[in-house]
Amino acid sequence: MAEKTKNSNAEAARTLLEKNRRIFEGDRTLWIIFTVLLVVSILVVYSSTAKMAYDITSKMTTTDSLRQQIMFVVLAIPTIFIVHKIDYKVFMRLTPLLYYIFIALTVATYFVGTTTNGAARWIAIGPIQFQPSEGLKILTILMLARRMESRQGNINKINLLPTSWRLSDPKQQRIIRENTIPLLGPIILSCLVIVPAHTSTAVLIFLVSIVMLYIGRVRLKELVKFTVILGTVGVLGLGAMSMVGVGRGDTAGGRLSTWANEWLGDDKVNASYELSDTQRAMIAIRNGGLFGEGAGHSTSRAVVIHPESDYAYAFFLSEYGLIIGLILMLLYLWVFFRSMEICKKCKTAFPALMTMGLGLLITCQALLHIFVQVNIIPETGQTLPLISRGGTSLLFTTLAFGMIISVSRTNQLREENERNKTR
DSSP: OHHHHHHHHHHHHHHHHHHHHHHSOSOHHHHHHHHHHHHHHHHHHHHHGGGGGGOTTOSSOHHHHHHHHHHHHHHHHHHHHHHHTSOHHHHHHHHHHHHHHHHHHHHHHHHHOEEETTEEEEEEETTEEEOHHHHHHHHHHHHHHHHHHTTTTTTTTOOSSOSSSOTTSHHHHHHIIIIIIIIIHHHHHHHHHHTTTOHHHHHHHHHHHHHHHHHTTOOHHHHHHHHHHHHHHHHHHHHHHHHHTOTTHHHHHHHHHHHHHHHHTOGGGGTTOOOOHHHHHHHHHHHHTTTOSOTTOOTTTTTSSSTTTTTHHHHHHHHHHHHHHHHHHHHHHHHHHHHHHHHHHOSSHHHHHHHHHHHHHHHHHHHHHHHHHTTSSOOOOOOOTTTSSOHHHHHHHHHHHHHHHHHHHHHHHHHHHHHHHHO
8 A cells, every 4th residue: 555655656746747847848957047047137126226215316216126127027937938839940930020120120219219328229119118129139140040051051161251352243243142141141230220329239249140150160261351341340430420429439439448548547537536337336346245245235236337237247246245146157158058058959050050149149248248347348238138127138038048948948859759769
């Protein structure tokens, strides 16, 4: 009787485990990382926005901010469940249509968009502000993966750019038509429509795209040539925009100048005795030390500019310390390594390249955010994925996680079918 009860309990446990497995399909590690980051998001946003209670100009209270972030998190949970159940082939089919829709929406922000902090990047839909460039980042990755898949047979031999200035030559026109426009067109177009409002996002898309092309076996010589040409054009373009006062060229130039002066120790930066945003962030990190000042006890929340968004990592370190802060950074690096493992198991190019691209996008954005906090690079305005306050960023990062987990789910189902066939 005891043996029968034991077997019954074991069978019930296996049944429960199987039900949970069907709910949480795909890479378990990514599920855990996603959940941890959402929890950290609520803690950071609530604690960092406590200063709103002392800001008479703020239209939002700490409770309002917490309620809003919880609403975004609650919306993210069903979103990732739905997306991870969708076959990646659906993403591939919808990519071209959605890509051009988001190109149009991003362009529309310059004419009908809402301006915040000097940048017109949002489209207001009633009380909701929507940032199309966040979706365009993901769709550029998918578009590039789709275009690269159809050229995997000879992609390591093709020329990305014309080999001669005689562009009227049929050979050069064929290179432009078959290689340059399909592969480089989405990168250039996305960067062009985003750069006037958010230079660092355009740079992020460009860097991730170059790495994707390299992973996709495009020749290094071609990538170097493209990088040099587009980089030169980009610098000259930003300089021209700054001179005529168009877009955010002056902002980017000012941030670069401040960063350079701080590294060179120029006393003129502090002539007014006013600390820069990055200096405030580094003070917050120093105050946190190894173990932090404790959750809700940071003395830097009133000093750090935008501790709930642009400087979320510095604020996190001030409360939880360097040790836990390093663990948080490792979680973002882990996203990339898990994406790499999922990529290796893919049998076709599109899901492999999509997974690597999205993993790179999440990790690179997190690293750009972190590097700003310690003054390795100039201020970018990049948020910390899933943690910084903001609905649009959280939603599209959730979609990216869901797509990666969807590919891992497909790999698992294929492996299970192969094992069943061999029995």
